[in-house]
């Protein structure tokens with residue numbers, strides 16, 4: 001028998017073609033990968049089942065003989081279907097069905113004997129097994145050995161695709177387990193003892209080869225812990241390395257820009273804003289680089305907090321960069337920061353304040369001359385603040401003295417990108433990451449586990465409560481009532497947003513009222529507009545051109561035609577309830593001047609109802625807007641809806657959010673109900689995490705196979721404890737042994753994990 005290690009490629013065990021298939025379909029490259037590939041479930045036959053005593057739903061293992069087999073071509077699908085009738089020694093029968101005869105037809109001939117493992121179902125009045133696992137034996141010796149194995153073990157069922165079935169995979173894993181003489185043990189013995197964990201070799205045995213009375217769960221728990229432990233070790237090392245870096249201390253300057261700004265603030269900072277502000281100025285003044293996550297509700301005033309930190313950095317002679325995930329957001333930040341600064345942003349210009357600075361914008365779609373000016377302003381130090389998209393990360397962008405990097409909406413950025421920005425400082429700059437989506441603890445500990453966190457919990461005073469209702473679009477009365485409510489708010493002098501999932505064609509306008517179906521032309525959907533980040537969270541695309549890349553990256557075309565902005569506009573214009581109401585559209589594909597003009601007109605009250613895409617999701621601040629209708633609300637994610645409705649209730653009038661939906665699926669309906677039930681962003685974030693797959697959660701910041709979690713489920717409370725335990729253990733270990741010299745197996749596991757991450761990044765290009 002070959003002797004293998006966990007690093008051996010699978011080609012040592014299987015043919016090249018099979019190895020390629022395992023790599024492609026399951027991401028399995030090495031023997032170690034195979035060990036981590038855990039069964040989906042276990043069937044527990046334990047004993048041979050008598051063909052006369054079967055019932056539906058039962059997991060069985062039967063020994064039987066193929067009586068006859070027939071294959072036939074299917075009408076609606078390609079390929080052939082195979083029906084096999086099994087018999088036992090007493091003439092009882094059981095049907096076996098394969099929807100693809102391929103690979104089975106040649107083996108399951110009349111007269112062969114074997115084992116069949118599966119769950120009993122029914123077709124008509126006959127019981128059957130569909131796609132069972134099976135194993136044929138040539139002689140009784142072989143048969144007897146197999147009988148013995150099945151009698152004493154649970155049968156692991158792996159999720160498989162293609163040519164390799166679960167049974168073959170099980171044999172493969174068993175061969176691998178028997179061929180590796182020393183299984184790597186990354187968790188030191190004292191930690192295992194303290195946590196009551198199995199050793200890794202025993203855990204793998206239990207997971208892949210459990211005895212009939214054993215519980216695989218203990219083995220799985222150990223693998224979960226391993227995953228958390230290795231991740232946390234990486235984070236602990238990252239934290240340790242960051243602590244060893246030296247930043248330039250940026251001391252506050254009394255009577256400087258920040259002081260001037262504070263003196264001009266039209267409102268009082270909340271206690272939370274003040275507190276976090278102090279933490280930030282303290283960290284800026286230290287020679288340890290700041291590495292902090294700032295989270296808080298939509299509208300909790302994070303931007304003001306970040307801006308104050310930027311001003312403190314400028315006061316100390318440095319510059320600040322603000323990195324935004326989309327062009328629209330970057331432009332909005334640039335606008336609102338310039339506006340907030342007022343004459344303080346007119347540095348060096350006539351009419352500028354004494355301590356003034358300038359705010360530059362740098363994006364990918366900018367004209368050459370504007371871009372050149374911004375690059376120059378950044379390099380010369382003239383711009384105290386440079387706002388931009390990923391364009392900021394490019395090599396030729398230089399700063400005179402970059403002191404602070406603020407990253408908005410971190411989950412779109414990878415560690416590598418953050419590092420690229422940090423390299424632009426003379427010394428590593430301070431880093432502040434803002435996220436508008438509250439982060440559940442599990443995610444905070446894993447994805448952001450190398451940072452300190454601050455949370456803004458209170459909303460600024462003057463915010464009004466928001467009530468949210470789900471409106472069933474199949475009930476005409478309810479829909480009518482929705483538009484009446486909008487009309488009522490307008491009559492009271494308030495304004496409204498109507499948010500649609502897609503832009504649609506301008507021509508839809510001409511279809512007039514009742515054209516609710518929209519036109520078949522454009523398939524652009526919510527995901528195509530720049531700020532639909534809930535949807536493209538998962539695909540983790542990066543690079544430039546967040547907008548304008550409209551038709552390339554969205555999800556598959558939805559089954560139902562979604563309401564476009566223009567269709568909605570036409571239908572509202574024709575609605576008698578809204579007679580005389582001033583309506584206008586806003587979306588990402590309008591040219592920037594039109595967008596700007598429309599926004600301004602809405603802000604000054606010249607437009608009553610803005611029919612828009614999710615462009616209004618972030619940064620739009622019109623306190624007079626009191627109602628929002630989200631059309632096809634089921635097409636939006638939880639955090640996106642939460643983000644959207646934060647646009648109303650910003651003034652003295654209570655906010656109302658109506659979620660219009662038609663024929664939503666079960667999961668979507670639950671999402672909407674949850675959003676309607678609470679305005680607590682933290683609670684919603686937790687719900688969101690439970691309802692979606694982990695891959696999506698880690699997706700955008702950490703995309704690629706190397707970065708998702710295999711065994712942990714971040715939405716599960718019990719896994720939160722595992723992560724917390726592993727974190728405590730890993731941080732303690734790294735404090736003692738930062739380079740893992742005394743822990744070679746752990747060092748190897750860490751290196752493997754980092755390799756995978758690296759590979760994932762390279763794959764993304």
Ligand code: ADP
Nearest residue numbers: 267268269270298299300301302303304460621
């Ligand atoms: P976030 O970035 O957390 O969503 P912003 O910083 O954009 O929130 O603030 C939202 C709005 O609230 C802005 O118009 C801002 O000027 C205003 N704001 C921020 N802090 C306060 C405060 N302490 N009191 C009143 N309004 C505030």
Ligand code: MG
Nearest residue numbers: 299302303619
């Ligand atoms: Mg903001």
